[in-house]
Amino acid sequence: MAGDRVGERGTPTRSQLEQLLAEVRVVAARGHPGGYERGCRDGQRCVFGPSWTDDYDGPGGHDGCDTRNNVLSAQLTGVSLRPGTHDCVVTAGTLDDPYTGARITFGKADAGDIQIDHVYPLAAAWDMGAVHWPLERRVRFANDIGVNLLATAADANQDKGDSTPSEWLPPARPNHCFYAGKYLTAAIRYDLPVTAADSAVLHDIARSCP
The missing domain is CATH 1.20.120 (Four Helix Bundle (Hemerythrin (Met), subunit A))
Structure with a gap:
């Protein structure tokens, strides 16, 4: 297709x-079917599974690295990795932000400046049909590093929300x-x-x- x-x-x-x-x-x-709850603490519905889990069948799944680090490794340039993490945990690099066009440095002091966005937002997906999916499919969607995830500036990600x-x-x-x-x-x-x-x-x- x-x-x-x-x-x-x-x-x-x-x-x-x-x-x-x-x-x-x-x-x-x-639509607004209700029931969307992303949180996974006790008593919460955790409808798309734990954030950035490695436990799913799909690109990057079951590779020993969480989804967030997989996205950072794929998008950042000049990547540095934490020793002893099997080349998993990203500690530094540079992002050419796909939303703002800015070049953003990622490191220990400014790691919070970069977040991972679901291009098709999870809440929107829930409202538009994912409410009827099995949990396995929702977890794959939430962690699909090839199709639906982008590293971007924290401000842009927060401004976008579930829009x-x-x-x-x-x-x-x-x-x-x-x-x-x-x-x-x-x-x-x-x-x-x-x-x-x-x-x-x-x-x-x-x-x-x-």
Whole structure:
């Protein structure tokens, strides 16, 4: 499918985005089935499994490293790893932020400046169909390092929250085509829809792409 060809690497062309838009399901609006609870403490529902678990079947799963460190290793350049962690724990590197366009240094003093974003937000996925998935599929979605996760500036990640494209776009306008490709790829790969409002915004982005 088109969703297997773009969005995971590089920036998609207008034609590629149009292919994705022709394939993705569109619904009138985001539902609100209730019951979403990300937390995994005693008494919490933990609907997408423990954060950044390594215990799942998928890219990066069962490799001895948690998902967060897998994402950092994949996206940062000049990576330094903590000795004795089997080349797992990232201690330093540089991120070319896919949302803000800024170059961010990652290290002990400023590790909190970089967070990991779910491009198609977990809460939105829950509302748009994941409420009906088995837990195994939800855990894979929450940790899919190839399709749905990006390291980005903490401020951008927090500003985005669980917003979808009609509610939030990356601050760096030149990165909108990349973001649209990632969002649509995640939606198609997991058979999640986009809302009519999201579809309109993503069509507008596609028309601006080379």
